[in-house]
Amino acid sequence: MNEEQRFGRRVAHLLSESASRIDPATLDRLQQARRDAVRLRRRSRLDLIPHRLDWGMLTGALRPALTAMLVVAVFAAGDYFNKQHTLAQRSEVETALLADDLPIDAYLDQGFRAWLQNESRS
Structure with missing residues (x-):
């Protein structure tokens, strides 16, 4: 001791x-x-x-996280709608190709492409 x-x-x-x-x-x-x-x-x-939840303190502490979540949600929604728009355009092109009388190989022919460009100029 x-x-x-x-x-x-x-x-x-x-x-x-x-x-x-x-x-x-x-x-x-x-x-x-x-x-x-x-x-x-x-x-x-x-x-x-705390006897009750203080929303002012809670929102102050979570504001950066909520802002980040909102930004991510906006970008995700924009990406989703952009993909839907792209898919819709592609489906329109594919539908037009399949419904056309010309075979698909005609669009791949360089001579046909040149003919289309000459016809569109005149």
């Missing part, structure tokens, strides 16, 4: 001895003061626990 522990035990012993000589009125006041201090300490700890 070190010197600090011996000193603490000695102080505790002296306080215990003198507590037995305190008059009842003073002892009651000390007990009441201790109960009040413990109650105030408990109340201050309970004040740290």
